[in-house]
Amino acid sequence: MTEFEFPWEYNFPPFFTLQKHTETRKQQISRWKELILTYAKQNNQAVININDESELFSNSKINRTLDREIREVILTELCKSKNAEIVGSKNSGTYEIYWLTVDEWSNVIYSWAVNSGMTNSVLTFFELLNGDDTRDQQFHQLNEQVFMKALKQLEGKGKCEVMEIDGNYGVKFF
Amino acid sequence: MGGVFGKSKKPVSRVTEQDKAVLQLKQQRDKIKQYQKRIEQSLEKDRQLAISCLNKGQRERAKLILRKKKYQENLLGTTDKELEALEKLTSDLEFAQVQQQVLDGLQVGNEALKKIHEILTIDEVERIMDETREGIEKQQEIDAIISTGALSTEDEDSVAAELEELVASTLPAIDEDIDDKLPNVPTEEPEIEKKNRKEKEPQDRVALEA
Numbered sequence: 001m002t003e004f005e006f007p008w009e010y011n012f013p014p015f016f017t018l019q020k021h022t023e024t025r026k027q028q029i030s031r032w033k034e035l036i037l038t039y040a041k042q043n044n045q046a047v048i049n050i051n052d053e054s055e056l057f058s059n060s061k062i063n064r065t066l067d068r069e070i071r072e073v074i075l076t077e078l079c080k081s082k083n084a085e086i087v088g089s090k091n092s093g094t095y096e097i098y099w100l101t102v103d104e105w106s107n108v109i110y111s112w113a114v115n116s117g118m119t120n121s122v123l124t125f126f127e128l129l130n131g132d133d134t135r136d137q138q139f140h141q142l143n144e145q146v147f148m149k150a151l152k153q154l155e156g157k158g159k160c161e162v163m164e165i166d167g168n169y170g171v172k173f174f
Numbered sequence: 175m176g177g178v179f180g181k182s183k184k185p186v187s188r189v190t191e192q193d194k195a196v197l198q199l200k201q202q203r204d205k206i207k208q209y210q211k212r213i214e215q216s217l218e219k220d221r222q223l224a225i226s227c228l229n230k231g232q233r234e235r236a237k238l239i240l241r242k243k244k245y246q247e248n249l250l251g252t253t254d255k256e257l258e259a260l261e262k263l264t265s266d267l268e269f270a271q272v273q274q275q276v277l278d279g280l281q282v283g284n285e286a287l288k289k290i291h292e293i294l295t296i297d298e299v300e301r302i303m304d305e306t307r308e309g310i311e312k313q314q315e316i317d318a319i320i321s322t323g324a325l326s327t328e329d330e331d332s333v334a335a336e337l338e339e340l341v342a343s344t345l346p347a348i349d350e351d352i353d354d355k356l357p358n359v360p361t362e363e364p365e366i367e368k369k370n371r372k373e374k375e376p377q378d379r380v381a382l383e384a
Contacts, residue, residue, distance in 0.1 A: 121268055122196040126204040161189050163197055168204075170197035172189055 004042050006059075007035060016064035018073070032066075032074045037083060041099035046143030048084075050075060051093040068093075096146060100138070105150035108138055110159055113173040125169045144169075192271055199264045206257050213250050217243055 009015040009031055019025040039056050040048065048056070050071040058065040075095050078084035082101040087094040100108065112134070113119055127133065129147060134140045139147065151171055154160045160173045220243040227236040 122193045124200045
C-alpha cells in the first residue's frame with residue numbers, strides 16, 4: 001500500500017481549529033469528511049475511534065491536533081450522510097466508516113455476483129473477501145462487519161441469503 | 175453480531191440442504207487454503223533460518239531445520255490433493271443441483287403438457303372437427319342458394335356490358351384491325367424519284383461551268 005498523501009489543508013494550521021464563520025466552517029467540515037473517507041479507504045480502515053491518537057487527527061509536523069469535540073462534530077456529520085455509524089454505546093467514540101455507503105456496497109457486491117454468474121451458488125465470506133477471484137474488486141478485504149451489513153440489506157430485498165455454520169458465514173445470491 | 179441474526183427469521187428459506195453442504199465443503203476448502211498459506215510462510219522463514227544457521231556455522235541445526243521444511247513441503251503436497259478432492263466434490267454437488275433444476279423445469283413443462291392434453295381428448299378433437307366440417311358444408315349450401323337465386327341472365331348481361339364500357343373508357347383504345355387502314359408497303363422502286371434526279375444533275379453541271 002502506498003503512503004497516504006494528505007491534502008494541503010492538513011499542513012494548514014487553521015484546519016485544526018473549528019472555524020467561526022459559518023460558510024468557512026461548512027467548507028472546513030466537508031473537507032475533513034472527505035479526508036477521513038479517503039484516508040479510511042486507502043488504509044482499508046473500517047473502524048475509527050476518535051479517542052485514539054492517529055496521524056489522521058494530528059499533524060506532528062505543524063504541531064496541531066484536532067480536538068475531540070471537533071472530531072465528534074465531523075463524525076456526526078459523516079453519520080448524517082450515511083458514511084459512518086456509531087458502534088456500541090453513544091460515548092464509545094468508535095465509528096464504522098463507509099467510504100461507500102452500505103447501500104452502495106450492496107449494489108457493488110450484487111452486480112459483481114450477477115456479472116460473474118455467482119447467483120444461485122453458495123460462496124463463503126472468506127473466498128469473497130480474501131479469495132483470488134475478487135482480488136480486483138472494491139470489496140476485496142473489506143471489513144467483515146461492513147460486508148455483512150451490505151449483505152443483510154440485500155437479504156432484505158430478497159437478493160441473497162446469509163448462512164452460518166459454526167460461526168463461519170456464507171452467502172447465496174439469487 | 176448476534177443481534178444482526180436474531181431478528182427477522184424468514185418464514186421460507188431458499189437455502190436448501192445441498193446449499194449448506196456446499197457451504198461446509200467450501201469452508202473446509204478455505205481452511206485448507208489458509209493452512210497452505212501458513213505453511214508457505216513458515217517454509218520461507220525456515221529457509222532464512224537455515225541460511226543464518228549455516229552462516230553461524232551451526233550445520234547440524236541447519237540440517238534439522240531443512241528436515242522440518244521438507245516435512246512441511248510434503249504436507250503441502252498432501253493438502254493440495256485434499257483440496258483438489260474437495261473442489262471436485264463441490265463442483266459435482268453444484269452441477270448436480272443444476273441438473274436437478276433442469277429436471278424440475280422438464281417436470282413443469284411435462285405437467286403443463288399433460289394438463290393441455292387432458293382438456294383436448296381425441297373425441298373432443300373429432301367432435302370439433304366434425305362440427306367445423308358441418309359448418310363449412312352449411313355455408314357452401316347457403317352460398318349456392320344465394321348465388322343461383324340472386325341474379326338473372328339479363329342482369330349478368332348488363333354487368334358484362336358495363337364492364338366492357340369501363341374497359342373502353344379507361345384503357346387506351348387499341349384498334350384491332352389497324353393493319354387494314356395503313357397503306358401497303360410499296361413493292362416497286364419509286365420511278366418519279368429517279369426522273370427527278372436525272373433532271374437535277376445536268377443543272378448542277380451548268381452551274382459549275384458558269
